[in-house]
Amino acid sequence: MTNLYHNRSAQWIVYALMFAFLAAIPLITNDSFLLNQFATYGVYGMLAVSISLSWGFGGILNLGQGIAFGLGAYGMGMTMQMQSQDPVSNPIPPFMLNNSLDHLPALWSPFQNTALGFILSLAVPTIFYVFFGSLMFRARVSGPFIAIMTLAMLTALYTLILDMQPYTNGANGIAPPAPLKLLGAEIDPYSVASYWIVYGALLFVTVASKLITQSKFGLVTQALRSDPERVRFLGYNVASYETIVYALSGLIAALAGCCLVMLVQYVSPAQLDVNFSIGMVIWAGIGGRFSLIGSMLGAFLIQGGQSYLGDQFLATWLLLLGGFFILVVRFLPKGLAGLLELSLGMIGAHMQPKDASRPQRGAEATSKAEA
Template sequence: MKERADNVPGNIYHNRKAQWAAYLALFAALALLPLIAGDSFVLNQLARYAALAMLAVSVSFVWGYGGILSLGQGIAFGIAAYGMAMTMQMQSQDPVSAPIPSFMLTNGIETLPWLWAPFWSTPVGLILTLAVPTLFFIGFGAMMFQARVAGVFVAIMTLAMLAALYSMAYDMQPYTAGFNGITPPAPFVFMGITFDPYGTTAYYLCIAILAFVTLSAKALLQSKFGTIVQAIRDDAERVRFLGYNVAYYQVVVFAISGLIAAFGGLCWVLIVQYVSPTSFEITLSISAVIWAAVGGRMSLFGAIVGAFLINGMQSYLGDELQQIWLIILGAAFIGVVLFLPNGIAGVIERVLEGVKPNRETSSDRQLASIGDSVKESV
């Protein structure tokens, strides 16, 4: 459901308590799915959808709320996926008898590269898996937003960076296994717990992380920070004139979205036990935009629903409609843009409202709230 800075009396859709109840109900339903879907293959698929839903949530956060159309969320997803694969691979290596992965030996590397050395430690590997893409987004975001890059130019720059990283992962075969990718031979183990990708433990971990990043992002968006971010989305110049550092807020939003996408990449490799340059493919990042748009880009709840819905349809219809699936997906995106600009969440909003829309826009309310805050500080 779409969060707003205010509570609209008599409208349950905009009631914050109702929104939190809806989110909790969603995650409770996901937690109960293993009781219904006893098949391990179905459970593995649902865990994959949860990992991809994090990518959709990151798009909703940065685009729907931050007003930044990033086509490069796969950057953080892919970097984290490689970090997790390296961590899992080193868990399977023996420091004495087999310190170097076999694909490196095939490529003539006789000593473990310094880039791989920190991943001997699983905790350090996990920290790097999340920290590296987040720091990358901070640096990349600062470069763009300090220069006041906006609109389509952000989309172009993120897309170009994504393509560059795809080429690097593909060409650096001695260190990344190239197009063959890295396939850790054993499930991930942490604190004595083995996360079987087809078991309930891995599934519940993915759902718990999805719930954590979603609810944390929702709480942040309902704070003063979230109000300012949404006001910047609606009219950055007016917010700048009020004395706020717009670039700072944009960098923070961009970095948080990268962290959310990084969690998705971590969970993805934990479930599929494989990573390749396809994690950096343009198709994945654009698909995430479509998931968020179908569910409702200004709704974290809708982004999750969109990711599960589209990926579920692809899993069960993609084989039969393999030749035209991408056409169907593109047509769905065009249809949403033309007829349902707020996606599934917008339809729910209309159904629950049933009243005349307020003449005062959300942008006006947000800017008024910011103005009041400035007056109080003065």
């Protein structure tokens, strides 16, 4: 009897149950604060899926996922800010006037169009990942060197946004005065509508990522994670596969950044903070980086614990989280999802008939003859 954990039908059933539960949340509670909080967890879930796709399935340890997340968030923040500006009588955001700018910078002009602003919020981070990833992977950068390079690029971008205060408002960030306007209606960040938008994005991202991992592209990607040289000798362009999976993870993170700004109406360099990007890796590591839904549940568990236990334990919470992560890495290298895999494997072994593993005499003889 095979391990039920690896059964594709069973996996899809678990995904269906998970999203059915998430869909029932607005039916269970109408508390606007809780809905906003659960929607924020959905954003974290998207980030965890993006890390699982790049690190768990592609073998690319990206410690700079905040690059795509931050760029997407700033793109959405700029779009929402320009929705509140009158293009004729008041085209310049107040913080630019405070920084002695007397005209709208060309960088901001495309975001006057809402649709174009959405497209740029997703396209710019993705194109950046394609360019930066192509440079890394064509040079055959791998392992910890990828982590170092992505971390260095994240730090550089963080510093750049801080220094460009007249255009980004520096450490103060951008706080659009009004909610997002979509299709002629305002999306209240504490409404059921905002929850459904994030839920739909999370559902699409997770299902699409799952289908990708089960496709031929996904199988090749998982193979190069284990042995890229062997995959290269088989005739596959390893750099192209790595670049694509890296860019897809960036696209997901950029979408998460857009959703977060819609929920909080604020974006700042904190979205590009190194600790936050490393936290994403911790979510996936604890939940199980080889499992999309495991990584997602890891994000829910860690961020939920921080919300409800962080205030109680204060700085001690970080020590608890660090200790928990060390224990998981040491004893559960596949995370909590690996514990489920091990448990289901043991159950399957106990349910297997005792003589099922014994070959019949005829088969045994045939096997010996073939040998």
